[in-house]
Amino acid sequence: MTDKEMHISIIGAGSWGTALAAVLGQKHQSVILWVRSSVLCNQIQSTRENNNYLPGCKLPPTVAVTNNFAEAASGAELIILTTPSHAVRQTAAQLAPFVASKTVIVSAAKGLELASVKRMSEVIAEEIPAAAGQIAALSGPNHAEEVALNQPTATVVAAKSRKVAEYIQDAFMLPSFRVYTNPDIIGVELAGALKNIIALGAGIADGLGFGDNARSALMTRGLAEITRLGMAMGANPLTFAGLAGIGDLIATCTSVHSRNRRAGLQLAAGKTVAEIQAGTSMVVEGIRATMIAHQLAAKYHVEMPITGQIYAVLYDGKSPKNAVLELMTRSRTHEVEEVALNNLIWN
Ligand SMILES: NC(=O)c1ccc[n+]([C@@H]2O[C@H](COP(=O)([O-])OP(=O)(O)OC[C@H]3O[C@@H](n4cnc5c(N)ncnc54)[C@H](O)[C@@H]3O)[C@@H](O)[C@H]2O)c1
Numbered sequence: 181m182t183d184k185e186m187h188i189s190i191i192g193a194g195s196w197g198t199a200l201a202a203v204l205g206q207k208h209q210s211v212i213l214w215v216r217s218s219v220l221c222n223q224i225q226s227t228r229e230n231n232n233y234l235p236g237c238k239l240p241p242t243v244a245v246t247n248n249f250a251e252a253a254s255g256a257e258l259i260i261l262t263t264p265s266h267a268v269r270q271t272a273a274q275l276a277p278f279v280a281s282k283t284v285i286v287s288a289a290k291g292l293e294l295a296s297v298k299r300m301s302e303v304i305a306e307e308i309p310a311a312a313g314q315i316a317a318l319s320g321p322n323h324a325e326e327v328a329l330n331q332p333t334a335t336v337v338a339a340k341s342r343k344v345a346e347y348i349q350d351a352f353m354l355p356s357f358r359v360y361t362n363p364d365i366i367g368v369e370l371a372g373a374l375k376n377i378i379a380l381g382a383g384i385a386d387g388l389g390f391g392d393n394a395r396s397a398l399m400t401r402g403l404a405e406i407t408r409l410g411m412a413m414g415a416n417p418l419t420f421a422g423l424a425g426i427g428d429l430i431a432t433c434t435s436v437h438s439r440n441r442r443a444g445l446q447l448a449a450g451k452t453v454a455e456i457q458a459g460t461s462m463v464v465e466g467i468r469a470t471m472i473a474h475q476l477a478a479k480y481h482v483e484m485p486i487t488g489q490i491y492a493v494l495y496d497g498k499s500p501k502n503a504v505l506e507l508m509t510r511s512r513t514h515e516v517e518e519v520a521l522n523n524l525i526w527n
């Protein structure tokens with residue numbers, strides 16, 4: 181089957197699903213976008229634009245739009261799940277009866293499941309057993325707003341099977357969208373989910389009026405602690421030095437597009453989690469990710485001081501200023517973790 185004949189289904193029409201539909205519709209002749217709300221579905225069908233989540237992005241004629249799971253998934257060789265992480269299990273379960281056994285599934289959500297603390301590929305494998313060996317994760321510094329404008333973007337697709345990863349790489353590659361492969365699906369999924377916590381912190385730092393020094397320190401030490409958790413959970417630390425790790429951390433912690441960073445700005449201004457969530461229909465994945473990472477840090481005995489302070493701001497009413505003070509006045513420590521010291525020896 182050639183690229184042009186591939187049937188691609190995108191499940192979820194938030195900003196990310198809509199941007200991916202617009203991009204993949206430039207390369208493929210048969211792309212279908214599933215929209216949860218029938219009202220939004222009708223609106224996109226008539227205007228060819230998703231005014232709720234990605235206004236200004238016209239969908240090419242190769243993209244069909246539906247509200248029906250059977251129509252979306254039947255005959256699809258490649259299914260991309262783009263709902264927020266909290267909706268992936270339920271959506272995958274509804275989709276499962278229509279997924280053929282050879283279908284490849286890409287998880288594009290950046291989050292973990294709160295109830296089970298599982299990664300999205302694990303959740304999908306449980307709900308769609310027919311696809312268990314053919315599930316991949318897509319992650320990287322990929323703001324939908326820029327992808328939709330065909331601005332140069334790089335990303336990573338991770339799967340245990342090289343064949344599956346390269347199949348997806350070929351399906352997505354475009355002059356404006358460059359895809360790398362990585363066998364470390366644990367690392368890619370964890371990096372994508374955990375960087376959102378640090379982006380909340382970057383927003384808090386910016387909102388408190390701190391400068392480049394503070395943001396850089398937060399990002400660097402944030403990367404150290406999410407890498408530490410990733411390693412404890414079986415990830416390759418080099419993945420955290422790649423696009424899904426530091427790449428996405430830079431994009432999310434510095435961008436005007438980031439909802440997580442924006443939520444951090446609001447926290448610094450004194451808003452509560454409930455007020456932030458009530459003020460947007462968009463997903464702020466870092467809010468749940470912080471709770472999950474807090475649990476994982478305890479489970480794996482991993483020190484995560486930044487995550488701990490952001491948890492306290494989000495869920496215990498701690499003031500962002502006190503959180504910063506506590507981070508800055510922690511007992512002294514080394515920069516390089518013992519586990520990574522290898523042959524470095526003190527004089
Ligand atoms: N927006 C980006 O730039 C971007 C880039 C890469 C990855 N992601 C990831 O993609 C995922 C989706 O984010 P987004 O930005 O497209 O979302 P969004 O904030 O633009 O829109 C929210 C979407 O979630 C849907 N939704 C909410 N509750 C739902 C439920 N219970 N069942 C099904 N759908 C539900 C809404 O209908 C809407 O389509 C997130 O995990 C996000 O981290 C986003």
Ligand SMILES: O=P(O)(O)OC[C@H](O)CO
Nearest residue numbers: 320321322323438439440
């Ligand atoms: O808007 P955010 O903070 O959810 O970030 C979106 C993407 O993860 C950026 O790669």
